[in-house]
Amino acid sequence: MNPHVLIEFHRQINGNVCHDCMAIRHIELSDMGVCSQCGNLAQCLDADLIAYYQSRLLSHEFIWRYLPMLRALGSCGEVYSIEHIARVYNKLIEENTFGSEN
Numbered sequence: 774m775n776p777h778v779l780i781e782f783h784r785q786i787n788g789n790v791c792h793d794c795m796a797i798r799h800i801e802l803s804d805m806g807v808c809s810q811c812g813n814l815a816q817c818l819d820a821d822l823i824a825y826y827q828s829r830l831l832s833h834e835f836i837w838r839y840l841p842m843l844r845a846l847g848s849c850g851e852v853y854s855i856e857h858i859a860r861v862y863n864k865l866i867e868e869n870t871f872g873s874e875n
């Protein structure tokens with residue numbers, strides 16, 4: 774895929790925003806991904822996904838240790854939906870909702 778097509782593809786479905794393009798930095802909840810704004814491979818935050826985890830009352834540490842922090846990981850173009858991640862990690866999320874991590 775040519776890089777411009779890839780960047781356009783990511784702008785449409787990728788929720789990643791890298792630290793250079795983000796007003797607020799949230800380093801502990803970032804991961805390496807392609808930024809939807811500038812197209813760079815960089816530490817990115819996926820605010821919608823993190824907001825979903827926070828809506829399930831999961832701690833930052835738990836998210837960081839056990840859950841994917843981006844729907845669009847790496848530069849291969851795979852993007853998972855929040856619904857997909859919720860389904861795959863459902864048991865883990867259920868067990869740790871309400872801050873019941875040990």
Ligand SMILES: [Zn+2]
Nearest residue numbers: 791794808811
């Ligand atoms: Zn960027």
